[in-house]
Amino acid sequence: MANKRTYRRLLVLSCLLVLIFISAFLWLRPLLNVGSGYAAKHGCSCHYLQDRDLEDIREHDLNFSVLSWFSLTTFEGGVEARLAGLVPRRAYFFPGVGCILDNRGDRDFRALALDASTGAMGVQDAGLPPDYGGFDRDKLAAALDFGMTPVAGGGARGIVVLHDGKLAGERYAEGYDRDTRLLGWSMTKTLTALATGASLHDRQNTAPASAPNLNAYVQQRELFPEIWTDARKNISRESLLRMNSGLGWNEAYGGLSDATIMLHEHADMAAYQIGMPAVTPPGEAWVYSSGTTNTLMELLRRERGGTAELYDFLYDSLFHRIAPSLLLEPDQSGRPVGSSYGWATARDWARLGQFMLQDGIWEGDTLLPPGWVDYLRQPAAGSEGTYGGQTWLKGPDMPSLPEDAYMMRGFQDQRVFMLPQERLVVVRLGHNDDQVSDFDGLISRILAARQ
Incomplete structure (x- = not known):
């Protein structure tokens, strides 16, 4: 009898453990x-x-x-x-x-419908002229050493410094070099904003009679008339650019959130955000949102006439003129993931920063509407002065940055800093825990190396 009771207890315990395991798995x-x-x-x-x-x-x-x-x-x-x-x-x-x-x-x-001519090129370094003046070379080397110091979760994989568009210094981790594409994560958002301006500029050049001016373009509303038939019809392109559209969103990482669900469970990422309800009036509350950026990319897709046409424009008319290695990976719908999936060499990320410093002019050609970069640098309502149009501004965490500095910024401490008065671009790319890199220490050391 004792053996039978023991057997029953073990059987019950085993069943309970199985149920606990199944419940935990279903919950997780x-x-x-x-x-x-x-x-x-x-x-x-x-x-x-x-x-x-x-x-x-x-x-x-x-x-x-x-x-x-x-x-x-x-x-x-x-x-x-x-x-x-x-x-x-x-x-x-x-x-x-x-x-x-x-x-x-x-x-x-649907991305399979893209033909070979639509795709990105292989890595083709266009070269950067060297900058032999303007820096104490030993101090600059020490600054780069500081930037490559390991941090929690990893460290930098590439750092590039440009002065007046010339290569002042660069450093790479073992296994990476100037020809390695590196992921920018949310730095891709700034590229989406640049593409938005470039599309307007192209329309102004090809159809000047019907193309809007900058202010009219960003103030356009009723952007998705077949879907946004409620209060969302008042959302403007500007409120999307400045991330104060009023659409519901949760950007938290490390668990389940709108951002992680969009990136890893939705075949059409823009549709996920477009379907979100409005929770505040446009222009009032600032909410960082990767979904907003993918909504902007859908607007661009419609404006250019389709997915293949969008890629042709992004690569041939804009980005590959500046950054030949840039690749913008799409979601399953075929649309580029404008929030997150931009890959380029560290040098090409630096060239993109230089393009912004030059107000959208590259090799003598104007590719953005005059004043577009300045427009992206205007603080967004509700952001406490730290965010513009898909572009970050100086915040209290970086006192060494000049007041006119602005940046591309991505998950796990990806950065492209633009310092207009100093005529500097500083790129730092890598993999580590988020927000653990001492960027203020890096920038202060680079500025101290100027002579």
């Missing part, structure tokens, strides 16, 4: 699905765009949150992530296009 599954999607997409991009080994990617890129739990394997055409055989997610690589996470589960990629 949404987070694990997002984590697996991140691991597959990021692993695919790093493997194919940077030619890196999957174990190196797991060790040095998937080293935070739940990501270290996932294994990576290759299959014909992409990378798969799994957790002990569970929650499998796949990302597929397409030459000239990049990696696309399968968010439908049916491998239906």
Whole structure:
């Protein structure tokens, strides 16, 4: 009898443990699905765009949150992530296009319709003239050493300093060099703002009679008349650029949020934000939103006449004239993920910063409406003066930055600093915990090296 009672107790205990495990898995599954999607997409991009080994990617890129739990394997055409055989997610690589996470589960990629001419080029360094003056070379070298110092979760992988558009200094981590594409994360948002201005400028040149001026363009409303039939019809392009559209959004990372769900569960990322309700009137509350940027990219897609036409414009008419290595990966709908997935060499990120310093003029050609960069630098209502139009401004965390400085800024401490009075561009790209790099120390040392 005692043995039977013991057996029953063990059986009940085993059943309880199984139920607890199943319940815990079901509770965690949404987070694990997002984590697996991140691991597959990021692993695919790093493997194919940077030619890196999957174990190196797991060790040095998937080293935070739940990501270290996932294994990576290759299959014909992409990378798969799994957790002990569970929650499998796949990302597929397409030459000239990049990696696309399968968010439908049916491998239906409209991006496949893009022909080879639409895709990005391979890395082609256009070269930068050297800057042999203007710096104490020893002090600048010490500043670069400081910027490459390891921080929590990793460190810098590339730093570039331009002075008057010339290369003053650069430094790379082992395994990376001037030809390595590096992910800008949310620095891509600033590129979306530049593309918005460039599209307006192109319209003004090709159809001057019907093209709006800058103010009329950014104040346009009723942007999605077939969807925004309620209070959202009052949302302007300007309120999207300045992230005070009033649309609901939660940008938190490290768990489930609108941002992580959009990036890792939605095949059409812009549609996810466009479908959000308005929670405040436009222009009042500032809410940082990757969804807003993808909404701007959808406006650009419609303005240019389609996805292939948009890519032709982005690459041929604008970015590849400045940054030949730039690649803007799309979501499953084929539209570029304007919030997050811009890859370029550190030198090309620096060239993009120089393009902004030059107010949209490159090699004698005007590619942006006059004053567009100044417009992006105007503080957004509700941002406490730290944000403009998809572009960051000087904040209280960086007292060494000159007052006129502005920047591209991305997750895990990606930065392109533009310092107009100093005629400097400073790029720092890498992988580490978010907001752990001493940028004030880096900038102050670079400025101290000026002579």
